[in-house]
Amino acid sequence: MLCTPADHRLSRRRFLGAAGGSALSLGGLATPAVAEKLKKERRQVLFVWLDGGMSQLESWDPKPNTPFGGPFRAIKTAVPGTHISELLPESAKLMKHLAVVRSVSTQDNSHSAGVDRINRGDPKNRGVVYPYFGSAVAKLVGAGDSGLPPYVWVKPLSGGFIYKDSGFLGPKYGALALGDGKPPENLLRPKELSAADDDERNELRKLFDAKYAEQRRREATEANTHAFEMAAQLQRKIELFDLSKLPQKDQDRYGTHDLGRHMLLARRLLEEGVTFVKVTSYGWDTHGDHFNGAASLHPKFDRPFAAIIEDLRDRGMLDNVLVIACAEFGRTPRINGHIGRDHWPEAWSVCMAGRGMRGGVVAGKTNDKGTEVATDPVDIGGLFHTWYKALGIDPADTEFRNGGQPLPIAHEEMKPVKEVLA
Amino acid sequence: MNPVAHEAMPRLLATLALAVALASPTSAADPLHVRIDAAIDAKAKAEKVALAPPASDGEFLRRAYLDFAGTLPPVSVTKQFLADTSTDKREKLIDSLLSGPGYADRMADLFHVALLERLGDSPEWSKYLRESFAKNKPYDQMVREILRADAKDAASAGAAFWLSKRLENYGQNAVDYSALTRDAGRLFLGKNFRCCECHDHLFIDDYKQQHFQGLHTFFKNVYLVNAARMLVAEKVTAEKTPFASVFTKVPMTTGPSLPGLMMVDIPVFPKGMEFTVAPDRKTNEPGVPKFSTRAALAEQLPTAKNPDFARNAVNRLWFAVIGRGLVHPLDLHHSRNPASHPELLTLLADEFVAHKFDVKWLLRELALTKTYQRTSLVPVGTDAPDPRLFAVALEKRLSAEQLLNAMLTATGTGAKAADALRPKFLKAFANQAREPEDEVTPSLKGALFVLHDAAVLDLVTAKPGNLVERASKLSDADAATELYLAVLVREPSAEERAAVAKVLAKHPDKRPEAVGRVAWALLASMEFGVNH
Known part of the structure; x- marks a missing residue:
């Protein structure tokens, strides 16, 4: 058990208190002009999180016929000279839309520390808890015109509103998690309650709450209002969750397994205009029987990932949507006694596509055996710079405000990976 | 000495004693609650922050009931308490709650x-x-x-x-x-x-x-x-x-x-x-x-020789009653995160040890403080003061258990329903395992539960003897009073009475349903959902 930034969590109320409640308004943005500019066009993110760590060697950076290469071949892609693992045949066909960084080198090799560090972009420690990338984008880009919360997380298992992702930005920028892609429990108004009666009682409730809020601290009352507003928003979008109305062909292309269904829902959410959609897939931590595991897991990623890239392209949405496939680390080149690969932050790959990206590019490389990065290593801070740049947000002239404290949006000593930027 | 002088003497002495008490620090002979208030007052004064006035009787009654009985007072108790003109009624209430069945x-x-x-x-x-x-x-x-x-x-x-x-x-x-x-x-x-x-x-x-x-x-x-x-x-x-x-x-x-x-x-x-x-x-x-x-x-570990034990225990009890730890976060006692009132924390720990770790005694002293009995209303037009000063009472989270009990009491539903409803309330209002419930965090799942769950809607459906049925039989004005006393433990303002009457007037033929919606709006309100 390593220590994580979550352990150094100071009370959210303290942050909010320090901000006098203003952290919940857009006033928290240092540069309102930038916020205005961002509102004029949709900027969206699809963040695919392969929890546990996908092997770079069986995906974006294969090393066939080397001591650690494993049994799988490398195949040609649509970009001459670029090869990826044979376990990602559909992605290979779309390579000219993809940008891969093969020189990712990060710090933490435990899940608990790595997940947090990668998601928060590992800024310098300033005694505050930084937001996850989704919360940060929700804050910087805003909710847009979707009528839905800016940060929606499609994941297996349970759902709910995950406010912890938001760090010092405050609960409002947390993730609305759709457990197993399903709408939250109790979303629908019962039939016995007419719309008119429902409106009437809610008007009363709002009246009572407004009265109560007049003389109270703002944090809790605003969070309460926010919870009810989100409930109303989601209720209006109930049809989103009914994937059965989509063409059978779509369901076949994405697959009926969790990640397939969740990616299809992600497409629907992006079409609807949600700013940041995160899709999580669990089970990538293949310490044992890795190669059989990868043979089954990687296609489950490959098909829906390629399908959503195609669909976004066909809808002209790749100009708006930045797509990222990422994990907390890669996997060891060394194959352990259980025929598994362990945690390997030293040299791994991240794949991107869409908005702001130059397709068909591979940046950086690892050595012949894949054990080390052979070019300038890219830490997660550098990837955050890259992603912000791709979204048209310049970390040099944009900062967060935590109360009076200005905070850089990305590690100020790191730089974007220019090769992959359009 | 003439009789007039005789009469004046005690009054003069009393005035003198009061002046002395105000001018000098409290002594060890004073009860703990007096010494607590002295410490809180002194710091607020030094920071030039005004202390909020005492909570109204209704606000106090509700707070104390939730804190020490885990539910709301029945309407009859509320009426009696509000009508009681004795000066020691708050102390009496605290004692009755601490020795009561809900404690x-x-x-x-x-x-x-x-x-x-x-x-x-x-x-x-x-x-x-x-x-x-x-x-x-x-x-x-x-x-x-x-x-x-x-x-x-x-x-x-x-x-x-x-x-x-x-x-x-x-x-x-x-x-x-x-x-x-x-x-x-x-x-x-x-x-x-x-x-x-x-x-x-x-x-x-x-x-x-x-x-x-x-x-x-x-x-x-x-x-x-x-x-x-x-x-x-x-x-x-x-x-x-x-x-x-x-x-x-x-x-x-x-x-x-x-x-x-x-x-x-x-x-x-x-x-x-x-x-x-x-x-x-x-x-x-x-x-x-x-x-x-x-x-x-x-x-x-749990001994007087281990100072961490008592300091942590009193800090957590203070948090539970007052709404924020003297040391906060509760699990970060260290020299660079000192207590907001260091001497007070030491005093509480020492007294807790001296009273042989008597929880009820400490809770009683905390409840008797002016600090506990202050209003949570922030003066109009001002920003809420730093919560570390305890100058205005802090809102406290209600646990799933408190919300369940409070809803049952307010709606006049028998306690028998509790077992069936508890799992639903826990699902809607409790945190995930391993997450401390130490902040007011209204949630989407809680809101949706209150909005749509059949169990909640059932509580505001008229049934023999329950709140909605009772209130449906009353005049508009009396119905509003009954609903507010039951759910919010206070009388409605004229404005609130009018808002309720307006809704009820629209549905003369479906009065119980309309009353049910008003009851629901009160139960769904923030004023019901937190301990303020």
Whole structure:
């Protein structure tokens, strides 16, 4: 058990208190002009999180016929000279839309520390808890015109509103998690309650709450209002969750397994205009029987990932949507006694596509055996710079405000990976 | 001396005494609640922050009921209390609540949520907590029983649940001894040593790897034999724990030890002589070692000699009643995160020890303070003052259990319904396991539950004798009064009365349904949902 930034969590109320409640308004943005500019066009993110760590060697950076290469071949892609693992045949066909960084080198090799560090972009420690990338984008880009919360997380298992992702930005920028892609429990108004009666009682409730809020601290009352507003928003979008109305062909292309269904829902959410959609897939931590595991897991990623890239392209949405496939680390080149690969932050790959990206590019490389990065290593801070740049947000002239404290949006000593930027 | 002078003398003396009391610091002879207020007043004065006026009777009544009985007062009690003109009615109410039937249940819920953090529940554990608070068992004894975790001791069997729950496998993971060590430090010492497992804490100088490893040594040989029986056993501890910082790599060792206290000596017994009761391979009965680290911890931690114990206990009780720890976050007691009122924390800890860890006594003193009895209304047109000054009462989260009880009482629903509704309320309002419930965090799932769940809507449907049925039979004005007294423990304002009347007037032919919607709006309101 390593220590994580979550352990150094100071009370959210303290942050909010320090901000006098203003952290919940857009006033928290240092540069309102930038916020205005961002509102004029949709900027969206699809963040695919392969929890546990996908092997770079069986995906974006294969090393066939080397001591650690494993049994799988490398195949040609649509970009001459670029090869990826044979376990990602559909992605290979779309390579000219993809940008891969093969020189990712990060710090933490435990899940608990790595997940947090990668998601928060590992800024310098300033005694505050930084937001996850989704919360940060929700804050910087805003909710847009979707009528839905800016940060929606499609994941297996349970759902709910995950406010912890938001760090010092405050609960409002947390993730609305759709457990197993399903709408939250109790979303629908019962039939016995007419719309008119429902409106009437809610008007009363709002009246009572407004009265109560007049003389109270703002944090809790605003969070309460926010919870009810989100409930109303989601209720209006109930049809989103009914994937059965989509063409059978779509369901076949994405697959009926969790990640397939969740990616299809992600497409629907992006079409609807949600700013940041995160899709999580669990089970990538293949310490044992890795190669059989990868043979089954990687296609489950490959098909829906390629399908959503195609669909976004066909809808002209790749100009708006930045797509990222990422994990907390890669996997060891060394194959352990259980025929598994362990945690390997030293040299791994991240794949991107869409908005702001130059397709068909591979940046950086690892050595012949894949054990080390052979070019300038890219830490997660550098990837955050890259992603912000791709979204048209310049970390040099944009900062967060935590109360009076200005905070850089990305590690100020790191730089974007220019090769992959359009 | 003439009669007039005679008459004037006592008054003059009283005035003089008052002046002296105001001018001089409080003395040790004063009751604790007076000394608490003096400390709070002095700091607010130094910071030039005005103290809020006392809470209204309704606000106070509601707060005290939720805090010490875990529910709302019935309308009859509210009416009686509001009409009572005696000056000592608040003190009397506090005493009646602390000796009332709801006290032990409320305390059991409070400590269950605080100590188990929704890891699980068991009837034996609740029974243990309820019975302990019903007889006002000293807190040191309770913690001793919890740490000793002896399920075979009939008098404290349920206490073993705390440790046994933390010794279970967590999903597919092995027993998380690191988390057990962390939680024991957090919950019983107010110190979170999680970041010190592998090295001294990187930015809390007071927290050392030795602290984690010393505490860990009490637990590392303890294991769960049988979860259903809460049977915890222990392997022989014969050697110190070796450890080294991942940075310095200097090899170190430690025996069982608590921060600031003497390390416990590990006695050495000849091979084969380590057990009082040897393990029985045939029956799988675990042995009982002569030297038990568990017993050593139970003897050493909850004592007056361990200042961390009392300081953490009073800080957590202060938090539960006042809404924010003197030290906050609750599990980060260290020199760079001092108490907002350092002398007050010391005073509370010293008095708690002097009163033999008497929880009820301390709660009574806290409830008698002006600090507790202040309004939570922030003066109009001003920003809320720094919560660390306690100048305005703080809003407190209501637990799922309090919300359930309060809804049942308010709607005039029998307590029999509680068991069926509890799982739903826990799902809607409790945090995930391992997440402390120490902040007001209104949630989407809570909002959707209140909005649409059939169980909630059922509570505001007219049924014989319940609130909605009662109020439906009253005039508009009286219906509003009844609803407000039942749900919000206060009379409605003229404006609120008008808003209610307006809704009711629209539905003369469907009055119970309309009354039900008004009742719902009150139950769904923030004013109902927090303890303010």
